[in-house]
Amino acid sequence: MKTLIAYYSLTGHTQQLADEVAALLNADVEVLESSIKRGFFGYVRLAFDMLRKKEPTLRPIVHEPGEYDMVILAGPIWSGRMCSPTRVYAMQHNEQFTKTALLCTSRSGLPSYAEQCATAMIEAAGIHPVATLGLSMKQLEVDHSEAIAQFVAALTDDEAHA
Ligand SMILES: Cc1cc2nc3c(=O)[nH]c(=O)nc-3n(C[C@H](O)[C@H](O)[C@H](O)COP(=O)(O)O)c2cc1C
Numbered sequence: 001m002k003t004l005i006a007y008y009s010l011t012g013h014t015q016q017l018a019d020e021v022a023a024l025l026n027a028d029v030e031v032l033e034s035s036i037k038r039g040f041f042g043y044v045r046l047a048f049d050m051l052r053k054k055e056p057t058l059r060p061i062v063h064e065p066g067e068y069d070m071v072i073l074a075g076p077i078w079s080g081r082m083c084s085p086t087r088v089y090a091m092q093h094n095e096q097f098t099k100t101a102l103l104c105t106s107r108s109g110l111p112s113y114a115e116q117c118a119t120a121m122i123e124a125a126g127i128h129p130v131a132t133l134g135l136s137m138k139q140l141e142v143d144h145s146e147a148i149a150q151f152v153a154a155l156t157d158d159e160a161h162a
Helices: 013-025 040-051 084-096 112-125 137-141 145-161
Strands: 003-007 028-031 070-078 099-106 132-136
Touching: 003 013, 003 084, 013 028, 013 070, 013 099, 013 137, 013 145, 070 084, 070 112, 070 145, 084 112, 099 112, 099 137, 099 145, 112 132, 132 137, 132 145
Parallel strands: 003 028, 003 070, 070 099, 099 132
Antiparallel strands: none
16 A cells, blocks of 8 residues: 655654654655744744634645555644644645545544544545544653554555455
């Protein structure tokens, strides 16, 4: 299964999770870069943009999503939903996706986030992920190999039944 992981990460947590999953699946990685700046003023600007529902601009991508059997979309939870750069990427490329799955990280790790993310992505980009995994920042610091193994198994099971 030729797999691409497209992720946005402001502070490195989603990057960690995406890199771990990419290593297991031997996946290519698309790092989403946006107009959002890091640091204090970047956060203030981000808060304003979120209030105004202004979507960020993404830098040009390197990998062609249509060339992959599976595109895993990953990002942090912002205000209870998938971060805007990952949502924008999904909306821009949804017609090129064959199958998708979702990874998200959050501070609280509410179990409902993964499901909320999936619902929001269905509404925003019309995509139906075959598997989702949401982990908190704390879970990322301890052994989370079982959670990743279950996520990877869900992808490969889906492939086997295709
Ligand atoms: C603008 C913003 C909004 C956030 N909203 C939430 C939230 O609603 N719930 C939550 O649990 N964490 C929230 N967080 C925390 C991030 O989801 C969490 O730190 C995530 O792991 C960061 O991932 P990253 O390091 O890949 O950027 C928010 C962070 C930011 C910057």
